[in-house]
Amino acid sequence: MAKHPAGFRRRGFIAIVGGKTKPGQYLMLRFASLVCALFTSSLFTNSVSAAPVVLSDIKGYGFDNQRQLQPFSVLVFDDASGKVLARGDAALLTQYPQATKLSGRGKTVLPGLIDGHGHILGLGQYLAVAELRGSDSEQDAVSRVAQFAKANKDAPWIIGRGWNQVLWPDKQFPTTALLDEAISDKPVYLKRIDAHAGWANSKALALAGITRETIDPAGGEIIRDSQGNPTGVLIDNAMTLVEQHIPEPDENDTLRALNVAFAHLLALGITSVHDAGVDTSTVKLFQQLAAAQKLPLRIYPMLSARDPQLPQWLAAGIIDDPTDYLDIRSVKIYGDGALGSRGAALIEPYSDQPAQKGLLVTQPDQLTQIMQLTIDAGFQTNVHAIGDLANRLVLDRFEQLVPAAKRASSRHRIEHAQIVSPKDIPRFAKLQVLPAMQAVHATSDKNMAGDRLGVARLRGAYAWRSFVDQGSIIVGGSDFPVELANAFHGIHASVTRQDHNNQPEGGWLPEQKLSLTEALRSFTVDAAYGAFQETSMGTLAPGSWADFILVDRDIYQIPAEQLWQVEVEQTYVNGKQVFAK
Template identity: 50%
Template sequence: MYSTLKPLMLAIASCSCLYAGTAAADTIINNVRGYTFSGAQLLQFQALAFDDAGKVIATGKSAELAVRLPNARHVDGGGKTLLPGMIDAHGHVLSLGVSQMQLGLRATANLADAQKAIADYALRFPLNQWIIGGEWNQANWKLGRFPTAQEIDVVVKDRPVWLSRVDGHAGWANSKALQLAGITESTPDPAGGKIEKDAQGKPTGILVDAAMRMVDKVVPPASNAEQRAALNLALLELAKVGVTSVHDAGVSEAADKLFREYADQGKLTARVYGMVRGTDGLFDKVSQQGPLLTYGQDFYSLRAVKLFADGALGSRGAALMAPYSDAPHTHGLLFKTADDMYAMIEKAASKGYQVNVHAIGDAGNRQILDGFARLPASASASLRHRIEHAQVVALDDIPRFKQLGILPSMQPTHATSDMNMAEDRVGAERIKGAYAWRSFLKQGSRIACGSDFPIESPNPFWGIHAAVTRQDMAGKPAQGWYASQAMTVQEALRCFTLDAAYAAHQENSLGTLEAGKWADFIIIDQDMLNMPAKDIYKIRVLQTWVAGKQVYSVIK
């Protein structure tokens, strides 16, 4: 491996000083197998030229660009593959960093593993007042039920423990955390949430959706130093996996302040397209000046709003029109009435904000489509409203996305993560409209692809692999899970680049390597367009560049 990377690494070493000073010059990255879209067409090129301002001058043949730009500095790309920077259309930036500082249970194979991980973490961090973390998934543990507070108590009972489910829509608390939150058998379910209780009416330790706030509000808030540490960790992780821009699905007031600060200081190494969480609080403040279309040379914007229709499928909080196939006593949860939801949509749209609504279940998706249908037609067309996830959609509602001009913002790895339980939840008929990428593409919808990190990995090549194969990394199922809904490699690449940029009104500045756009690009170790699809998840990012500056490299 080292011998094949050596020319590239030497090139990195030789050019690393170019951006330390203030000298102005054009740069040409030569000797690459480059790909970029131009409209619907995928083009290939040998070299990329960009100016000192970080804008693309041209792509083309090395010799032709050398003649056109005789004073340019040249960097040898070592024959590697160069792509536009990946855009994750749905992530949670600070949460990604926070997740790396907390207890993670994603890799636990069963409840006993999880209990051991909790106990080990408690021993390693004896001064932590709370044990915080998550990423647990009871479906992977084959429990056939949610875990309980008592199953944490047996390993940690003297300190509060609060662990979010992998989808972020349920939390697992021990008895100490329940006590501090004031949750007892007489505590009623909050609107849009559920306190799971046993046959005797006692809280089990599982809180779903809005009920999670009862614990969240008693957890000590992160300090400014902790927030900065989380952002630094998140930016590093995004650079490592080649994500040069992310749509942050739920920006708080603290996060907004931090993103602006980092943009002012030139410390953002990934562009952030922000969605204000909700239509009160921060929204009431920032909307007085109208949408923040761009800030800090396109490194930050705040021109969208994030709303929630329902919960998640794994915790049975997603709102379904008919009962869950594996739990006939519940339909899940709609968080708002139709009129209340429309009022929020209309409030944001009337002030010129794109409205992006989390909707997982078919009832959630229908409520939001109905709400968007009540807006003036011009509002949806110009603002490009989105449904985040669009995960389980009634078959007769899929065409409404195109008719109403609503963009489906979807996360391919959700399908391969959920395939172990999704059909159990919704049955053989409703699954036909679930994770239905091909159905959306066939009708001409532009899908914005993301990961929903840290719920899933931010690695876009894991997402592209899932989109193309509909398989896990072990190659299962052999023929792909509902493989008729798979994307082609080109479609998946476009979904993570140009179409994600379009979903943020940024297609004229990001998403392709066309003249005048920002020189956001990555160099990877394999040719994604000419390799077995089953191996795409193995792709490794060698370099990440944002605005013509190298923000990550593999150095041997």
């Protein structure tokens, strides 16, 4: 990849230490900031550089320049430059007689995991709000909110996230009624698990001025009862009506949230994140942390198309950091909503609600305009598209706006590519558009996708095998905090098409399964490819960054149904240990 003038340079970093995670749970790292302040400098600042380092007694798996799996038992890296020097077998031990020797004690070593679609600040903030993930009824969700409010009596707003009405007995959207019974003296606002719907109490609706006379905004919907009164649920762009009244966190709040998220991700073995839709204030915080050598993992931020300062970013041009801690060269555009809230834009109506076809969050003319702007600026254009209509509209515009000679080098992406008309899937390969997909969405959505779409449309839904077989490179991710930030959950879902209870038997739409190597690639070298970084990370090939993890079991020697249970024991970035269990 050609290097552009960098906005800053980094030589080293300061680590953030995380804790242990358990399958199916988020890690509440209450003392992450304190740990960073007390122990970071003592861990690395005073250490004596010992380059090179030989790590032996390991079962290593990496990739070569052709993305083929390469096992190894010895890894040699330079902890001064942060680069891999060599990998191979025991013969390497004699080639570096002066090296520092480390024993992996038989553990499995993998490239550092890359999450190709997550939300770092959202994750940090999520860990500090009412947790509604897994609530099994509206009453259960309200009880959790009431407990959170009791424990946070000074909070001016009660904020939560994670509810999913599809998991409730009646599968219906909630209303203000139970929320109002539990909390009526302060506003409550709870985001759905996919962040494409919000649930408010009457106090919050009143503060936002939402009444039966309020008009639905373009790309949004106020759910109403049979009399036309707002029920408390807002879809997509209608969420802004309430969200604009929630007090903004200050910079210290944001930094605390970022630190908690960093620690959480490192504990999961995630060494790089493609941050999907970041505003100027957050990007500038990333830049400040990088300049102060306080970014503990690599970030590939997608500038939000909604940010008023986007034109200035585009005019300034690509920022290509030589150390790959903060490469800024992509834009996230929002096409439609999500399937669970019936906001995904479909060509034909929803099977379980024939009056609806979903929502275009960005209207077609505006979509063309912003895509043209980013493409002309030479930035990678990454468009959120879940429904088949949204995917078709985006593909149409890539075909119109990107010259054929520039398609391969541009690496434009569709984020999610979740429900695609079967006749549109080959267009990804023809137009050389990358599908950035999240495997866990399939196993999370399997209980409702058939209801929403009907059997016929499932042929183009969550179609990983179809994409891989035609040569498309899948950028793997989790979409945290919509899903848990654990890449092994995504690898497991890719291989088995099952949930953690091994259901359904044989897998859901099993013809779309990936092999373990294909799944691992999607979270390593293929995700790196989606950020123009495949020569510097995701492979553990000589010359790449020494970003790697040690895990508690050999993923190639265990039953596939156990893949989600793999735990990270150590995480290294730039040849430095940044997490140990």
